[in-house]
Amino acid sequence: MGTPGEIITFQVGNYANFVGAHFFNLQDPNINPDYETDFSHQVFWREGRNLQKQKVLTPRVLMFDLKANWGNAFIRSSKDLSEPSVVTAASSYSHPAKLNKVDQAEKNISWEGKVQKVVLRNDSSESEDDTEPLPGTVKSVNAVKKKVKLGPYDFCSWGEYAKWRLHNADEAAFRIPNFMYNAGSDELVSYGQGLDVYNKLHENVEDGIRHYAEECDHLEGFHMLVDEYDGFTGIAGGIMEYLGDEYDKKACLGLGLNYPFPDNENWSKKRTLKEYKIRVSNTAQLWSSFTRHSRVFTSFGVTDDIFSINPCSQKFANVVQDCTSPYISSAILAATLDSLSSPYRLHSPTFPLHEMTSVLNAFGHKMTIIGSAFPFPVGQQTLFSALDKDGFSSLSTLTPNASIDLQKSFGNIFVMRGISQDRVMSKSETREYKHADIKSVTACLELYCQESYTRSVHVIKDISSSFKLRYPFPKLYDDTYLDTHSTAKRFTNPQGPSWFLPTLATAHNTPTTGKVLERIIGIIGGGSEGSAMKLKTFYELSAATCNTSLVDFEDFADCITELCALKDSYSSE
Numbered sequence: 001m002g003t004p005g006e007i008i009t010f011q012v013g014n015y016a017n018f019v020g021a022h023f024f025n026l027q028d029p030n031i032n033p034d035y036e037t038d039f040s041h042q043v044f045w046r047e048g049r050n051l052q053k054q055k056v057l058t059p060r061v062l063m064f065d066l067k068a069n070w071g072n073a074f075i076r077s078s079k080d081l082s083e084p085s086v087v088t089a090a091s092s093y094s095h096p097a098k099l100n101k102v103d104q105a106e107k108n109i110s111w112e113g114k115v116q117k118v119v120l121r122n123d124s125s126e127s128e129d130d131t132e133p134l135p136g137t138v139k140s141v142n143a144v145k146k147k148v149k150l151g152p153y154d155f156c157s158w159g160e161y162a163k164w165r166l167h168n169a170d171e172a173a174f175r176i177p178n179f180m181y182n183a184g185s186d187e188l189v190s191y192g193q194g195l196d197v198y199n200k201l202h203e204n205v206e207d208g209i210r211h212y213a214e215e216c217d218h219l220e221g222f223h224m225l226v227d228e229y230d231g232f233t234g235i236a237g238g239i240m241e242y243l244g245d246e247y248d249k250k251a252c253l254g255l256g257l258n259y260p261f262p263d264n265e266n267w268s269k270k271r272t273l274k275e276y277k278i279r280v281s282n283t284a285q286l287w288s289s290f291t292r293h294s295r296v297f298t299s300f301g302v303t304d305d306i307f308s309i310n311p312c313s314q315k316f317a318n319v320v321q322d323c324t325s326p327y328i329s330s331a332i333l334a335a336t337l338d339s340l341s342s343p344y345r346l347h348s349p350t351f352p353l354h355e356m357t358s359v360l361n362a363f364g365h366k367m368t369i370i371g372s373a374f375p376f377p378v379g380q381q382t383l384f385s386a387l388d389k390d391g392f393s394s395l396s397t398l399t400p401n402a403s404i405d406l407q408k409s410f411g412n413i414f415v416m417r418g419i420s421q422d423r424v425m426s427k428s429e430t431r432e433y434k435h436a437d438i439k440s441v442t443a444c445l446e447l448y449c450q451e452s453y454t455r456s457v458h459v460i461k462d463i464s465s466s467f468k469l470r471y472p473f474p475k476l477y478d479d480t481y482l483d484t485h486s487t488a489k490r491f492t493n494p495q496g497p498s499w500f501l502p503t504l505a506t507a508h509n510t511p512t513t514g515k516v517l518e519r520i521i522g523i524i525g526g527g528s529e530g531s532a533m534k535l536k537t538f539y540e541l542s543a544a545t546c547n548t549s550l551v552d553f554e555d556f557a558d559c560i561t562e563l564c565a566l567k568d569s570y571s572s573e
Contacts, residue, residue, distance in 0.1 A: 004040045004349050005220025008212045009061040012236045013227030014069050014158070015259045018326045020225055021162035022334030024059045025472060027345075028164045038465040039345040046215065048167055058167040062208050064235055066188065067175040073159025155327045161472040171208050174201060187230070190278055190545040191285040194234020199550070201235075206242055213247070220344070221251030221295075221353045226286065228256035228299065228306075229279045231545075233286040244293035251354040254290040254297030256283065257333070258306045258400060260313035262324050274541055276309045281542040284520055285551070288559035291366050291566050295357035298368045298507075299399050299516070302329045306400040307519055316396060319476050331474050335467060336372040336398055339417050339505035343461045351413075351461050359411045359459055360509045364569040367517065369399040369508040375467070375485045375501035376416070383441060384425040384433075387448045395506060401516045406453045409510040413459045414449070416441050418466030418487055418502035467503045471495035514570030517563055526560035535560065 011020040027044060041047070045057045155161045166172045176188070176197060188194060198205070213219050222243060226236035233256075243252060261271070283299075283306065290297035299306060302323050304314040313323035321328045343351035360368045373394040378386045397404050406412055424444050438444050441462040449458040469475070469482070470493050483489065488500040525534030539556045 002349065003218065004043045004344065004346065005218040005352065006060065006216040007043055007220050007223055007344075007353065008209065009044060009059065009223040009225065010064075010236070010239060011061060011225050012064045012239070013225075013230065013232035013257070014065050015227045015257050015326055015330065016225040016232070017063060017065050017069075017162075018158040018330035019257060019333050019337070020061065020063070021158040022331050022473060023337055024061070024164045025162065026334065026338045026468075029057060030163065038463075039342065040347045043220070043345045046167060046212075059164055060212050061166070062172050062174070062205065062212075063166075064174045064176065064232065067177045069157065070173070070175050071157050071159045073157075073162060073173075155472075158327075158330075161327070163472065171204070171211070174205070188232065189275075189282075190231050190542045191234040191237065191282045192231075192543060192546040192551045194231035194236070195238055195550045196234070196546060197231070198235045198238030202238060202242070205239060209239075209242070209246075219247075219250060221253070221357075222247070223341075224252060224254045224290075224294065225257060226255070228258055228283045228286050230282060233282040233289075236286060237289040240289045240293040248293075251357045252294040253353065253357060254294040255300045255337070256286055256290070256297065258283075258299060258301035258303045258311065259326055259329060260301070260303045260324050261311050263312065271309055273309070277538050277541050278545065280307065280520065280523055281538045281556075284524055284563060285556070285559050287367070287517075287520070288562045291562050294366070295354070296360040296366055296368050298370050299401075300333055300370055301398065301400055302332055303400045307523055311400075314396070314400075317394075318478075318481050320478050321474055321476050328474055328476070331476065332372070332374065333398065335374050335473075335503070336370060336505050339372075339374075339415055339463075339467060339503045340370070340413075340507060342417060342463045342465070343415060346463075351459070356413060356507070359413060359457075360507055362411060362509055364566075365410070365509050365513065366566055367513045369397060369402045369404060369510055369513055371395045371397050371399075371404050371506040371508065373504040376419075376504040377485055378419060378423065378502055379484050382423055382426050382429060383419050383444050384429050384438065387444070391448070391452065392504075395504065399513075399516070401519060403512055404506070404508055405510060405512050406449075406508075407455055408512065409453075409456045409508045411457045411459065411509040412449070412453070413461075413507040414445055415461045415463065415505045416445060416502070417463040417504075418500065419462075420464070420487070423487075466500035468498055469501055470498035511570045514567050517567035517570070521560060521563055521567060524560055526557075526564055 009020065011017045024044070027039070027041070029041065041057055044059060044061075046060050048056045048058065050056050188197070224236060224240065226232055240252075240254075243250075287297070287299075302313050302316070303311045305311060313329065316323065316332070319332075323329045323332070341353075343349060344353050344356065373392070373396070376386075377390070377394050381389070392406065395404060419441050421440060424441055425438050430438070438447060442460050445460045445462075446458065449456075449460070466487055469486075472495075475482075475496070482499045482501075486499040486501050490498045490500075492498060524538050525531040535557060536553060539551075539553050542556075543551065
């Protein structure tokens with residue numbers, strides 16, 4: 001155990017910002033006053049002073065989204081916060097905010113494009129004139145806008161519920177205007193478009209990364225959250241290449257985020273084969289970039305099948321909210337990431353990021369599978385009794401198209417939260433089963449895993465702090481279910497009660513990942529049994545979206561070759 005290292009987060013894409021908004025809300029000491037007693041804020045947050053010389057914590061994050069999707073989020077002058085622990089005399093005077101390269105370009109360009117606005121993704125309209133765009137895309141103001149019925153605590157924009165603020169929005173928030181990528185369409189759809197945008201912004205992005213890195217006492221690594229369907233994959237690819245060149249010794253966890261499409265028959269009919277092929281191409285190129293430049297990565301989402309032309313949400317037992325809502329589905333992902341990262345957010349980390357990624361990428365296995373039991377259904381039982389009765393049957397995979405096979409896994413990581421020592425095993429169970437040495441959550445899980453999954457290596461971490469479900473995090477379950485499975489309930493929030501829940505987050509180095517890679521390679525036409533003509537068709541559709549393609553066919557083919565090599569590393573074991 002030592003001191004925690006700092007982590008820089010990237011949120012690349014509209015859905016990535018939905019997830020990130022929840023993730024940082026869960027840690028924000030202004031919302032969660034008990035956070036600093038359990039975890040160290042310095043891992044993901046940086047400390048500064050406002051003009052009143054009060055301590056201010058802001059996330060160490062760089063954010064990317066289309067300009068139309070920001071709304072009024074983080075619209076503030078760069079003088080709102082000083083540098084960490086420093087308030088200069090000049091900061092008390094008004095001065096113009098420094099513009100990043102995006103805003104400078106916009107002020108110096110004569111652009112006659114359409115006025116843009118966000119079109120809500122969970123619009124359930126069946127109008128023939130309204131083709132619903134993907135998250136992160138925009139539509140003309142002349143398009144028909146339909147009213148959307150919102151569920152309890154539902155939001156249509158991540159900026160509406162992100163309660164934290166940036167240290168300097170002018171340097172950390174990249175609002176991407178239409179003219180930077182538009183090639184006759186209103187959408188940032190392809191990897192090549194995104195790479196072109198990154199090349200126009202790379203100086204500002206790299207300056208922001210260096211600024212964060214230089215102020216760290218011990219930079220542990222990076223979290224890369226990126227939408228894996230659209231053109232934001234190209235922006236992430238450019239960032240990953242820079243990180244690979246400048247910070248190759250640092251751990252990077254890549255999270256390719258996928259979102260379920262609306263459960264709307266009329267909307268589904270309008271998805272085309274062309275859009276599908278571009279989407280799969282984007283995913284393949286992102287995974288290839290992760291393979292080259294990250295320690296470990298995963299496809300992360302509530303989607304059942306990302307290779308379907310109309311990806312739908314998987315069914316979660318007892319969840320009463322609509323998982324096609326980006327606000328709802330992103331909350332499930334953020335809660336899992338919050339629990340999985342908790343061992344390296346402690347004041348004395350029990351499992352730093354570089355150690356976690358080393359377990360997950362053993363044997364050259366760069367792709368991992370993420371699982372979650374949220375909440376872990378202990379109820380009124382002891383942990384020993386719950387495992388003896390149901391095992392890990394409540395564990396759901398959050399890596400689409402993959403299954404969790406604990407017996408065949410090379411390595412399993414279990415992070416259990418919120419179960420106190422007195423709930424591990426009762427005295428009668430100790431006498432009956434003669435396990436007097438089982439006095440901790442870790443010992444109980446180790447015993448169960450060793451007896452149930454004898455071929456796998458297991459890393460088990462126990463975090464005493466419960467997951468706190470409170471506004472603006474959505475109420476995913478009904479009151480009865482939450483009351484049954486929570487360890488405590490408090491009424492300190494005017495928007496509603498807060499529940500303290502036990503959770504289980506898992507990550508797996510498993511050969512079943514090879515089947516996911518085999519699936520995407522087969523769809524595109526790669527591998528020894530692939531079709532060069534089919535491969536070129538996928539490439540040409542993606543390249544046609546760019547004014548000037550920065551990815552030639554040989555580069556695209558190399559990406560698929562890299563995925564084939566990664567797949568083979570699983571087959572050879």
